[in-house]
Amino acid sequence: MQHSGISVEAYPAVQPTRSEPLCAFTMDVEDWYQSSVDFDAPITNRVVRNCDRFLKVLDHSGVKATFFVQGLVAKAFPGLVRTFLQEGHEVQSHGHSHRPLHAMNHEQLRCELEFARKTLEDASGTRITMFRAQDFSILRENIWALELVAEAGFDIDSSIFPLRTTRYGISGWPAGPSRGRLQNGAVLIEAPVAVVKYGALWLPVAGGGYFRLLPQALLCWALSSITAAGRPAIVYCHPYEIAPEEIDEYKGLVSPLFLQYQRLGRSQFGSRLEHLFSKLSFGRMDSVLANWGII
Numbered sequence: 258m259q260h261s262g263i264s265v266e267a268y269p270a271v272q273p274t275r276s277e278p279l280c281a282f283t284m285d286v287e288d289w290y291q292s293s294v295d296f297d298a299p300i301t302n303r304v305v306r307n308c309d310r311f312l313k314v315l316d317h318s319g320v321k322a323t324f325f326v327q328g329l330v331a332k333a334f335p336g337l338v339r340t341f342l343q344e345g346h347e348v349q350s351h352g353h354s355h356r357p358l359h360a361m362n363h364e365q366l367r368c369e370l371e372f373a374r375k376t377l378e379d380a381s382g383t384r385i386t387m388f389r390a391q392d393f394s395i396l397r398e399n400i401w402a403l404e405l406v407a408e409a410g411f412d413i414d415s416s417i418f419p420l421r422t423t424r425y426g427i428s429g430w431p432a433g434p435s436r437g438r439l440q441n442g443a444v445l446i447e448a449p450v451a452v453v454k455y456g457a458l459w460l461p462v463a464g465g466g467y468f469r470l471l472p473q474a475l476l477c478w479a480l481s482s483i484t485a486a487g488r489p490a491i492v493y494c495h496p497y498e499i500a501p502e503e504i505d506e507y508k509g510l511v512s513p514l515f516l517q518y519q520r521l522g523r524s525q526f527g528s529r530l531e532h533l534f535s536k537l538s539f540g541r542m543d544s545v546l547a548n549w550g551i552i
C-alpha cells in the first residue's frame with residue numbers, strides 16, 4: 258500500500274507467540290497546563306505527583322508499562338525517569354516541547370527530535386528507540402516527518418492515529434503494526450494506538466475521553482476483539498487523568514467548559530484501570546511487540 262509516497266506494508270494478522278501480554282499500556286508523560294494550554298509554561302511537579310499515583314496502581318496490579326516521556330519533563334525531573342526504569346517500566350520519547358509537529362519546518366523538527374532523544378537518553382542512561390508525536394501530530398500533509406524521526410535514530414513510531422478525527426489522524430492507515438519504507442530509504446515500524454472495527458465503522462477506543470468514559474464492558478470487548486483479530490491493542494493515557502483535584506487549580510486560567518470536559522471520568526480512573534488490568538493482560542510496548550513477532 259502506498260501512503261503519500263511511503264510504501265506501507267501491514268504485518269499480517271497472527272496469533273501471538275506467547276499468551277501475554279497482548280495489550281500495551283502506555284502513558285504520554287506531560288504536565289497538562291504546559292502541554293495543552295501554554296507551551297511556554299514551566300513543567301510543575303504535578304506530573305511527578307500524578308505519575309506516583311499511576312505507579313501505585315501499576316504496582317498493585319503487577320503491570321509493567323511504557324512511559325513516553327516529554328523531553329521537557331525529563332529535563333525538569335530526571336529522577337522520575339529513573340524511577341520508571343527502577344520499577345521495571347520502559348521509557349521512550351514523547352517529543353520535547355509538545356508543540357505540534359505539523360507547525361514545524363524541517364529544521365525545527367530536526368532540533369525538536371534531537372532535543373527529545375538526547376534529553377531522555379541523558380536522564381535514563383538508555384538508548385531511546387520509540388517515538389510518539391505530541392497530539393498524534395504527524396498527518397498526511399507532514400508525513401515527511403517520519404523520515405526525520407528515522408534519521409533521529411528512532412526505530413519504532415507510534416505517532417499516526419489510524420483514522421481521521423476532527424483533530425488528528427490519517428484515514429485508511431493500517432490499524433495494526435506496519436513497516437514503512439520511507440522516501441529517504443529508511444525503514445520505520447509504525448505501531449498505532451488501538452482503533453476497533455464496529456460494523457463498517459472504525460472507532461477510537463485507545464485513550465482520552467473514550468478510554469476514561471466508555472462503559473467498562475464495551476472497552477474490554479473492544480480491546481479483546483482487536484487481539485482476537487490478530488493484532489496488539491495499544492492504549493494510552495496521561496498522568497493528569499488520575500488527578501480530579503488538579504482541575505480546580507486552573508480555575509480562571511482556562512474556560513470553564515474546557516475544564517468541565519477535562520474533569521470527566523478522572524475520579525474513577527484509577528479503579529477503572531485496576532478493573533481493566535484484572536480482565537486483560539497488559540505490559541510494556543517492547544514485550545507486546547515482541548510477543549506479536551513485530552520486533
Ligand SMILES: [Zn+2]
Nearest residue numbers: 285287391392
Ligand atoms: Zn502529549
